[in-house]
Amino acid sequence: MKKSALASMLSAVVVCAGMSASALAQDAKTTADANAAQPIAVDTHLQAAIAVVKQTGTLPAYSDALRNVVMNSKRWLIRENPSAEKDIIATVDEIAQQYKDDNDQMAQSVAIAWTRYLKEDELKEVLAFFKTPTGQKFASYQPRILGESVRGLQEFTAIMTNLIVKAAKEQLNTKGYKFSE
Numbered sequence: 001m002k003k004s005a006l007a008s009m010l011s012a013v014v015v016c017a018g019m020s021a022s023a024l025a026q027d028a029k030t031t032a033d034a035n036a037a038q039p040i041a042v043d044t045h046l047q048a049a050i051a052v053v054k055q056t057g058t059l060p061a062y063s064d065a066l067r068n069v070v071m072n073s074k075r076w077l078i079r080e081n082p083s084a085e086k087d088i089i090a091t092v093d094e095i096a097q098q099y100k101d102d103n104d105q106m107a108q109s110v111a112i113a114w115t116r117y118l119k120e121d122e123l124k125e126v127l128a129f130f131k132t133p134t135g136q137k138f139a140s141y142q143p144r145i146l147g148e149s150v151r152g153l154q155e156f157t158a159i160m161t162n163l164i165v166k167a168a169k170e171q172l173n174t175k176g177y178k179f180s181e
Contacts (some may be wrong), residue, residue, distance in 0.1 A: 001153070002059070003011050013035075043114050044120055045119075045120040045123070046108065046111060046112070046115055048120050048124055048127065049112070049114035049115045049118070049123050050107050050108055050109035050111040050123035051123075051127050052114055052123050052126050052127045052130065053110050053111045053114065054107055055127055055135075055139065056130050056139045056142065057128040057139045057142065057143075057144060058110075058139075058142060058143075059097065059107060060107060062103040062106055063100075065106060065117065066096060066099060066100065066102075069096070069099075070092055070093065070096045073092050073096075074088055074089055074092050077092065166181070169181060
């Protein structure tokens with residue numbers, strides 16, 4: 001997967017997370033840990049998750065994410081009213097300036113997912129790992145690892161599909177069906 005495709009994919013994930021952030025944040029505030037009688041302590045729990053998200057380097061650059069949001073907003077509005085294209089572009093650019101510094105909101109939107117799966121003390125352990133040289137190395141290679149993993153899975157599924165299709169054709173041909181080999 002090319003770096004730009006991966007960045008676009010991550011930006012799309014961030015955009016989706018951002019659009020549902022308020023609903024997710026509300027849900028995270030009311031979620032109770034299955035192993036504890038107490039509700040999740042959101043303030044420090046969410047702060048720990050935000051620290052992990054920022055330390056891992058898994059977020060795309062906020063400016064790139066915002067650029068994609070702005071571009072998509074313009075396309076959406078222009079499709080709806082092409083005659084207003086010039087004003088749409090200027091208006092969206094002007095409004096987007098209000099959001100140019102919302103990097104923390106993006107990190108919080110992503111961090112909510114971390115709070116769903118890891119307790120605060122576990123997040124602190126993850127953060128401690130990502131502050132070690134090994135953790136920092138892992139964080140720096142994580143996008144490449146993810147991209148190569150996706151590519152490896154795609155190659156695996158293509159090979160397996162070809163093997164199964166070939167074997168199925170051979171077997172179906174023996175039953176009188178006509179499949180090319």
